[in-house]
Amino acid sequence: MADRKNDHIRICQTQNVESNAELFAKMNFVPEALPELHFSEINTKQEFFGQTFDLPILITAMTGGVEKGQEINETLALAAEKFNIPMGLGSQKMMIKEPKFKKLFDIRKTAPKLFIIGNLGAVSLNYGISLEDIQRLVDDLELNAFALHLNALQECIQPEGERNFANLLQKIEIIAKTLPVPLLIKEVGSGLSPSTFQKLVNAGVSGIDVGGKGGTSWGYIEGLRANKEGERLGDLFRNWGLPTDESLIACAKVKKDFQYNVPLVATGGMRNGLHVAKAVAVGATMVGVGLPLFRAAVSPLKGETPLESVERELSFFKKSLSITMFCSGAKMLSDLSSRIVRESL
Numbered sequence: 297m298a299d300r301k302n303d304h305i306r307i308c309q310t311q312n313v314e315s316n317a318e319l320f321a322k323m324n325f326v327p328e329a330l331p332e333l334h335f336s337e338i339n340t341k342q343e344f345f346g347q348t349f350d351l352p353i354l355i356t357a358m359t360g361g362v363e364k365g366q367e368i369n370e371t372l373a374l375a376a377e378k379f380n381i382p383m384g385l386g387s388q389k390m391m392i393k394e395p396k397f398k399k400l401f402d403i404r405k406t407a408p409k410l411f412i413i414g415n416l417g418a419v420s421l422n423y424g425i426s427l428e429d430i431q432r433l434v435d436d437l438e439l440n441a442f443a444l445h446l447n448a449l450q451e452c453i454q455p456e457g458e459r460n461f462a463n464l465l466q467k468i469e470i471i472a473k474t475l476p477v478p479l480l481i482k483e484v485g486s487g488l489s490p491s492t493f494q495k496l497v498n499a500g501v502s503g504i505d506v507g508g509k510g511g512t513s514w515g516y517i518e519g520l521r522a523n524k525e526g527e528r529l530g531d532l533f534r535n536w537g538l539p540t541d542e543s544l545i546a547c548a549k550v551k552k553d554f555q556y557n558v559p560l561v562a563t564g565g566m567r568n569g570l571h572v573a574k575a576v577a578v579g580a581t582m583v584g585v586g587l588p589l590f591r592a593a594v595s596p597l598k599g600e601t602p603l604e605s606v607e608r609e610l611s612f613f614k615k616s617l618s619i620t621m622f623c624s625g626a627k628m629l630s631d632l633s634s635r636i637v638r639e640s641l
Contacts, residue, residue: 317510317539322639328625350380356584360386373407382411418444450514469499483507487538508540510565540564548579569616577632
């Protein structure tokens with residue numbers, strides 16, 4: 297398992313691992329030449345899982361379980377705490393199997409005020425992981441929320457993949473109704489259909505990350521780790537799924553039609569504040585950012601520390617979001633929906 301985690305870090309650092317999707321290409325904000333605002337009035341604060349964050353940005357789960365992953369997570373944690381945004385950890389399955397790995401995931405001492413989201417593959421519930429295991433993670437790592445990720449494509453191509461996804465919804469429902477912290481369900485790059493979104497909401501989950509096509513392709517990454525057949529499969533399914541914008545819009549419509557009170561997170565290909573603004577305008581509460589921050593942490597510019605590099609990238613997201621809001625006359629995030637023009641997808 298440690299070898300797999302190190303492979304993921306190496307591949308994400310050195311290769312093009314993104315799927316192809318021109319996100320939000322048919323959406324534009326109406327420019328406001330006379331904003332009647334001072335730039336300092338722009339308010340990017342957002343409510344999520346009962347807390348107020350300074351940006352509608354979530355550092356999505358990327359790595360953990362190995363020493364390099366620990367270094368990356370500690371850097372990201374310090375930056376997330378400074379910018380007052382939540383952060384997700386990579387899968388803690390290793391820690392369940394071997395408690396000695398706790399130190400590789402424990403970032404609470406590094407960032408005592410950080411909102412931390414734990415993470416496991418939902419499929420692990422069919423391979424011996426229990427509610428008690430998840431509760432132990434929440435307690436041991438002092439987690440504020442927990443995520444179960446859905447990664448059917450990745451598991452199919454991964455050489456060590458777990459492929460029994462039968463009867464998971466029922467197990468998710470039990471966890472959602474029992475776990476004392478919010479439960480987030482997240483796709484990891486293939487997007488979420490409206491029907492699956494509705495099933496998950498009815499199961500009682502606290503929030504849903506559509507995790508669409510357009511960002512990191514974990515199926516492709518697993519293909520690069522596999523044999524020749526696995527490599528062909530990873531390449532074949534590199535662009536599998538719903539783009540993030542399409543999945544988000546479709547799920548947001550169901551949310552509105554049925555008046556569901558669950559936050560939507562848009563992850564997959566979010567590369568700047570303009571993307572963040574568009575996602576929020578069409579229904580996202582938060583926007584997950586992964587690969588740009590990971591690469592900032594592992595490949596800082598000459599003369600920069602990894603932390604300075606991540607802070608620079610987050611500053612870019614913040615400033616480009618604020619400029620988008622200012623130049624479209626949106627003082628608050630809730631104003632963005634009335635400033636966007638959408639063509640039919």
